[in-house]
Amino acid sequence: LAKTTQPISMDSYEGQEVNITCSHNNIATNDYITWYQQFPSQGPRFIIQGYKTKVTNEVASLFIPADRKSSTLSLPRVSLSDTAVYYCLVGDWNTDKLIFGTGTRLQVFP
Amino acid sequence: KAGVTQTPRYLIKTRGQQVTLSCSPISGHRSVSWYQQTPGQGLQFLFEYFSETQRNKGNFPGRFSGRQFSNSRSEMNVSTLELGDSALYLCASSLNNRANEQFFGPGTRLTVL
Numbered sequence: 219l220a221k222t223t224q225p226i227s228m229d230s231y232e233g234q235e236v237n238i239t240c241s242h243n244n245i246a247t248n249d250y251i252t253w254y255q256q257f258p259s260q261g262p263r264f265i266i267q268g269y270k271t272k273v274t275n276e277v278a279s280l281f282i283p284a285d286r287k288s289s290t291l292s293l294p295r296v297s298l299s300d301t302a303v304y305y306c307l308v309g310d311w312n313t314d315k316l317i318f319g320t321g322t323r324l325q326v327f328p
Numbered sequence: 329k330a331g332v333t334q335t336p337r338y339l340i341k342t343r344g345q346q347v348t349l350s351c352s353p354i355s356g357h358r359s360v361s362w363y364q365q366t367p368g369q370g371l372q373f374l375f376e377y378f379s380e381t382q383r384n385k386g387n388f389p390g391r392f393s394g395r396q397f398s399n400s401r402s403e404m405n406v407s408t409l410e411l412g413d414s415a416l417y418l419c420a421s422s423l424n425n426r427a428n429e430q431f432f433g434p435g436t437r438l439t440v441l
Contacts, residue, residue: 259434260432261418261420261435262418262420264429264430320370
C-alpha cells in the first residue's frame with residue numbers, strides 16, 4: 219500500500235494561492251491520487267482526482283510529475299471558508315483500500 | 329438528489345454493549361465503505377461492501393462487522409464495545425467502487441462510557 223506524507227499544517231491569507239504537496243514514493247502503477255477536504259464535524263468531501271500530469275476542476279488543480287512520487291494540490295485565491303483539513307489518498311482503482319493519511323490542516327487568515 | 333444519510337447521529341453506550349449503525353447511500357450507488365475517525369488515529373478504513381458482499385476489509389478486530397442489503401443500505405455492528413471504540417463513524421458511497429468519487433455522510437458520533 220502506498221503511504222502518503224503531507225505537512226501537518228499550513229497557514230495562508232485570503233486571496234493567496236495555496237499549494238499542498240503530498241509524497242507517495244511507493245505509488246504503484248494502478249494507483250490514482252485523490253484529494254479530500256474535511257470540515258469539523260462533517261464527512262470528507264471529494265476535491266479532485268488524477269493519475270498523471272495536470273487535472274483541473276472548478277475548485278482546484280492537481281499537479282503530478284512524471285515519476286508520480288508526489289502530487290500538489292493547488293487552491294487558487296483561498297477564502298476563510300477553505301479552512302479545513304486536506305487529505306491526500308493513493309489507491310488502486312480496482313482492488314486496493316483507500317488509506318487516509320494524517321492530512322494537512324490549512325488555516326486561512328483574513 | 330439526497331446525500332448519504334447515517335443514523336443515529338449520536339450514540340452513547342457503555343463498555344460491553346453492542347451497537348448497530350445504519351447508512352443509506354445515494355440512490356444508484358452500489359458501493360458503501362465505512363471509516364472510523366479518532367483524533368489519535370485519524371481516518372481509518374473499516375470495510376467496503378458492494379452488491380451485498382464485503383469486498384475489502386481494513387485492519388480491525390472481528391468485533392467490527394457489517395452487511396449490505398439488496399437496496400444497498402448498509403449497517404455496521406460493533407460488539408463488546410471498548411472505550412477505544414469511541415469515534416466518529418463515517419459511511420461513504422460511490423457508484424461502483426471506492427476509486428470513484430466517494431460521497432460521505434455526516435457520521436455517527438459514538439461515545440463509549
